Amino acid sequence: MGSSAVAGFLACAGLIVAIGAQNAFVLRQGIRREHVAVVVTLCTLSDLLLVAVGIAGLGPLVSSHPAVLTATRWIGAAFLLWLAVAAVLRARHPERLDPATEGPSTLRAVVGTCLALTFLNPHVYLDTVVLLGTLAHQSPAPWAFGVGAVLASATWFAGLGFGATRLRPLFARPRAWQVLDLAVAAVMAALAVVLVVG
Structure with a gap:
């Protein structure tokens, strides 16, 4: 049982520790010290839900409906492009990016974006529901595997979000925010292209 939890932790860590749209968002919110x-x-509970759904056996159901994944892919790509454009527009005016003067995002907007x-x-479903769900059933204790996976998720998001708050002094100047927003825009745009081309 302990080995299954460790396997789940390592499998989820391998999937989640990568530069992606969700991680870029968590990083930015951490630096802003905002919500x-x-x-x-939210990120941890979402992974908890998706991993549980996968272990419960819905992975094959998701993978057997390619039309749903295709629709999600196009909607997701459009949303990522919108975020990329928004980041570029913010970066065009670095004088407005000082966190002391930039208006706070509402809780509703942050939750909606997250x-x-x-x-x-769609990669979230493939990674958590299908892949982790399948791997869980190859271990001696599937639900222990799931617990390990969710612990990895919680550890990563807590470390990324709360750890980023320590980077705030580096972002005291608007130019640093400009660089971050351009990097975020590049990540979002690249991921949108990846989604579109499959």
């Missing part, structure tokens, strides 16, 4: 606990909690970045990404 960080809510974002970390959920969209999670559930409009």
